[in-house]
Amino acid sequence: MALLELRNITRRFGELRAVDDVNIAIEAGEFFTLLGPSGCGKTTLLRMIAGFDRPDAGSILLDGRDIGEMPPEKRPVHTVFQSYALFPHMTVAQNVAFPLRMAGKPAVEIATRVAEALEQVHLEELAQRYPDEVSGGQKQRVALARALVNRPRMLLLDEPLGALDAKLRERMQIELIALQREVGITFVFVTHSQPEALALSHRIAVMNDGRIEQIDTPSRLYGFPRNRFVADFIGNCNLLGATVVETTAHELTLDLRSLGRVVAPAAGNARVGQQGAFALRPEQVRITPAAAAHELRNHFVGKVHDLLYVGDVTTYVVELPGGLRLEALLANSAPGRARVFEIGETVRVAWRHDAGSFLPE
Ligand SMILES: Nc1ncnc2c1ncn2[C@@H]1O[C@H](COP(=O)(O)OP(=O)(O)O)[C@@H](O)[C@H]1O
Numbered sequence: 001m002a003l004l005e006l007r008n009i010t011r012r013f014g015e016l017r018a019v020d021d022v023n024i025a026i027e028a029g030e031f032f033t034l035l036g037p038s039g040c041g042k043t044t045l046l047r048m049i050a051g052f053d054r055p056d057a058g059s060i061l062l063d064g065r066d067i068g069e070m071p072p073e074k075r076p077v078h079t080v081f082q083s084y085a086l087f088p089h090m091t092v093a094q095n096v097a098f099p100l101r102m103a104g105k106p107a108v109e110i111a112t113r114v115a116e117a118l119e120q121v122h123l124e125e126l127a128q129r130y131p132d133e134v135s136g137g138q139k140q141r142v143a144l145a146r147a148l149v150n151r152p153r154m155l156l157l158d159e160p161l162g163a164l165d166a167k168l169r170e171r172m173q174i175e176l177i178a179l180q181r182e183v184g185i186t187f188v189f190v191t192h193s194q195p196e197a198l199a200l201s202h203r204i205a206v207m208n209d210g211r212i213e214q215i216d217t218p219s220r221l222y223g224f225p226r227n228r229f230v231a232d233f234i235g236n237c238n239l240l241g242a243t244v245v246e247t248t249a250h251e252l253t254l255d256l257r258s259l260g261r262v263v264a265p266a267a268g269n270a271r272v273g274q275q276g277a278f279a280l281r282p283e284q285v286r287i288t289p290a291a292a293a294h295e296l297r298n299h300f301v302g303k304v305h306d307l308l309y310v311g312d313v314t315t316y317v318v319e320l321p322g323g324l325r326l327e328a329l330l331a332n333s334a335p336g337r338a339r340v341f342e343i344g345e346t347v348r349v350a351w352r353h354d355a356g357s358f359l360p361e
């Protein structure tokens with residue numbers, strides 16, 4: 001049985017459906033992420049799990065029991081807010097003890113449970129330090145110890161790394177994965193950053209306008225996006241207008257309008273005549289000199305229209321016959337070399353017959 005189950009959850013604000021018929025089942029021990037652009041309903045959904053807000057329709061089950069009527073302080077969940085908000089005038093131990101003190105627990109119990117929580121996050125040694133005297137990663141551990149001290153079944157984290165600069169954020173992400181694994185507690189994590197979601201999560205629910213577009217593991221979301229929104233939101237993607245002209249058990253023949261026909265992997269429900277988009281990742285596109293031998297079934301000659309050098313890789317925008325543009329990614333493995341092809345150069349782009357996917361309209 002799932003630890004947390006959301007069934008047909010809807011929340012309206014006037015005319016707006018901030019959360020629209022959402023179904024999610026989260027397993028114990030999972031690092032589960034709600035990912036979507038700002039305003040898509042992530043915080044609203046998290047607040048309903050915490051009990052700070054009520055759905056207009058649907059039910060929330062924990063261990064199979066409906067917790068819809070349970071007040072927030074009775075729910076075995078704990079919400080962690082942005083930037084962790086530690087009290088600067090309290091020591092690490094006092095910060096962790098704070099929720100128990102507020103709940104009026106006896107001193108002996110507080111001492112035992114604070115020690116237990118600090119041990120879980122390996123901060124026993126730093127108990128008497130002040131927040132200013134510990135590193136960013138350690139502050140994150142203090143905040144998590146404070147969240148764990150009430151022994152919740154799950155932690156709800158609403159963009160906790162949102163305010164950090166890129167380098168620190170990456171370090172904290174690595175820490176957070178380790179912490180979740182060590183403590184083994186279920187995380188429901190909210191972010192609008194797709195690289196962050198891919199790096200951290202066991203599974204991700206991609207949200208858009210209050211609805212769930214797809215729930216899957218990071219690699220399946222990236223490799224097998226179910227629709228245009230997911231393909232576009234997760235990583236970079238070439239999306240080319242396509243019509244199905246032939247189907248077999250193993251592959252599709254697609255007409256890419258001005259470009260002509262290509263072969264693509266079979267898609268369960270694709271029918272001849274169906275319109276949609278062909279989604280192809282830039283790293284799946286091979287780019288070579290036009291004269292080089294080509295053994296792949298999909299290949300076209302075009303001109304480099306533009307390029308974007310970002311250090312480790314260069315993205316080439318190749319203009320193909322009929323004006324269609326395709327992005328191709330190439331690693332800069334030769335030291336000091338920023339580009340292999342120049343703007344205006346004639347090149348060949350090619351991709352495997354089993355690369356990319358057809359996304360019906
Ligand atoms: N209390 C509220 N009253 C009216 N509209 C709200 C309220 N809370 C959120 N909204 C709206 O609901 C939508 C979803 O908001 P939110 O859940 O905060 O999105 P996210 O966290 O994904 O950025 C937004 O359009 C927001 O303006």
Ligand SMILES: [Mg+2]
Binds near residue numbers: 042043044
């Ligand atoms: Mg939010």
